[in-house]
Structures are given as structure tokens and as C-alpha cells.
Amino acid sequence: MERNELLNMIKEEQAKNGSVSEGAMADMAQILQLPIGDVYGVTTFYSFLSTKPMGRHVIRICKSVPCFLQDGAMVAAAIEKELGISPGETTSGGRFSFELTNCIGACDQAPAMLVDDEVYGDLTPEKIGEILNSFD
Ligand code: FES
Known part of the structure; x- marks a missing residue:
């Protein structure tokens, strides 16, 4: 359940800001009470997600x-x-x-x-x- 919630949160962050920053990952980890390594692992697993700012x-x-x-x-x-x-x-x-x-x-x-x-x-x-x- 938390994993699905996590992926949805990550996708929302990506859609809103174009990437998923370290700060955003830390916030999600805190909200979902998950290790930040798990949030990072999911974010970097999917090639359509990015941890760095992207072009237009x-x-x-x-x-x-x-x-x-x-x-x-x-x-x-x-x-x-x-x-x-x-x-x-x-x-x-x-x-x-x-x-x-x-x-x-x-x-x-x-x-x-x-x-x-x-x-x-x-x-x-x-x-x-x-x-x-x-x-x-
Ligand atoms: S191998 Fe499927 S789109 Fe390139």
C-alpha cells in the first residue's frame, strides 16, 4: 500500500516540478515513514522519473x-x-x-x-x- 502511495507521490512531484529533488524525497520518506533509500530507489528505478531538473x-x-x-x-x-x-x-x-x-x-x-x-x-x-x- 505504501509503495503504491509512494509511486503516486513521486509521479505527482515529477509532474509538478519536472523532477524529484532530494528535499522532496526526504519529505515523502517522512510522510510515509519509509527509509529515504527506498524513496530514492523507486525514483531512480523508472527512467521516466528524474532526480535532476530537466529541460522544457x-x-x-x-x-x-x-x-x-x-x-x-x-x-x-x-x-x-x-x-x-x-x-x-x-x-x-x-x-x-x-x-x-x-x-x-x-x-x-x-x-x-x-x-x-x-x-x-x-x-x-x-x-x-x-x-x-x-x-x-
Ligand atoms: S525496443 Fe521497443 S521501442 Fe525500441
């Missing part, structure tokens, strides 16, 4: 095998080149954060990525510039 838009490119076999690495390299950042980083103006993630459930459109909540599939390096330019 979050790109999550799938690094799982089906996407990898369909040139996912070349698409990731195109994103790095377009934005000038590596996975785990945020652009200096805070426009984009770039993350690698496990399967996002769009294997039939491999290689695929999420930008915020939207899936982009059948990607090629050539499509990346146009997709990213559609975000403010």
Missing part, C-alpha cells in the same frame, strides 16, 4: 535491442550532433534534455523515441532536425 522538452531515445538493430545508435548520434549534448545532459538554454531509455513499446516502429509524451517512430538521422525544430 525531454527526448528519450530507445536503446533496447530491436531499436539498436534498426540503427538507433545513428539516430542518437544525430540528436547529439543537432543539440550538441550527450545523453544525460540538458541544452544550455534548457530547451531539451536528452536521455537513453529502455523499450518504450513502439518496437514495430523501431528505431523510436519519445519527446515528452509523444512517440516518434521509423526514425532516420535525416528526420531528427525537422522533428526537434517543431519544439519551442
